[in-house]
Amino acid sequence: xxxxxxxxxxxxxxxxxxxxxxxxxxxxxxxxxxxxxxxxxxxxxxxxxxxxxxxxxxxxxxxxxxxxxxxxxxxxxxxxxxxxxxxxxxxxxxxxxxxxxxxxxxxxxxxxxxxxxxxxxxxxxxxxxxxxxxxxxxxxxxxxxxxxxxxxxxxxxxxxxxxxxxxxxxxxxxxxxxxxxx
Numbered sequence: 001x002x003x004x005x006x007x008x009x010x011x012x013x014x015x016x017x018x019x020x021x022x023x024x025x026x027x028x029x030x031x032x033x034x035x036x037x038x039x040x041x042x043x044x045x046x047x048x049x050x051x052x053x054x055x056x057x058x059x060x061x062x063x064x065x066x067x068x069x070x071x072x073x074x075x076x077x078x079x080x081x082x083x084x085x086x087x088x089x090x091x092x093x094x095x096x097x098x099x100x101x102x103x104x105x106x107x108x109x110x111x112x113x114x115x116x117x118x119x120x121x122x123x124x125x126x127x128x129x130x131x132x133x134x135x136x137x138x139x140x141x142x143x144x145x146x147x148x149x150x151x152x153x154x155x156x157x158x159x160x161x162x163x164x165x166x167x168x169x170x171x172x173x174x175x176x177x178x179x180x181x182x
Contacts, residue, residue: 043083047116049103050077052123053089059170063147069094071144073170077103080163084109086153087116090144102128106145108154111136113145151175 053074060072074089081087085105092100101119106112112133117125138146152169154160160176161169169175 044085045081045083047087047103047105049117049125050074050089052119052125053077053091053101058091059167061144061147061152061170062173063142063144067142067144069100069142073148075167075170078163078167080159080166081105084159085114086159086166089119092142092144104145106136106149106153107133108149108159109157111149111154111157113149151177 053076057074057076058072059075060070063069063071069092072091072093074091077087077089079087085107087103087105090102090104092102102115103117103119103125105114105116107114110133113136114133115128115130117127120126136145136149137143138150152160152175153166155176160166
């Protein structure tokens with residue numbers, strides 16, 4: 001009688017203990033393998049070179065008082081890739097009027113930049129020989145990539161908005177953080 005009186009409580013306790021002791025149907029490593037992207041390598045998408053820039057599509061941006069060049073982005077070329085890279089044509093103009101045109105990318109996740117191609121006088125592109133990602137430098141006189149990344153394109157290692165948001169910010173010279181922007 002004593003055993004029968006306590007049987008439901010003992011059975012319930014035994015059932016709960018058994019429930020919590022049952023191993024999961026999958027191992028922890030299998031779970032991480034399915035959902036953990038940290039071990040997967042980032043892959044860059046194929047790049048299509050844009051049309052050459054035209055003066056009416058250039059959006060100038062301020063770099064610094066000590067810059068030896070002025071800079072502008074061709075708004076028609078600005079794109080946000082599925083790989084997280086912001087690509088654009090950059091036009092650099094020296095004080096004597098010489099222009100350098102380059103098609104470049106900024107990767108906010110790693111705070112890096114890359115030059116894909118350089119513009120020629122005839123409107124064609126010459127592929128860059130230095131086709132690799134490099135850290136963005138923010139403390140040099142011509143710190144154009146740092147200004148673009150910090151003030152207009154990137155926030156918390158991600159892209160700070162869609163294409164139209166980035167263009168609006170550039171057109172209106174409205175940096176992400178006005179205290180540091182320029």
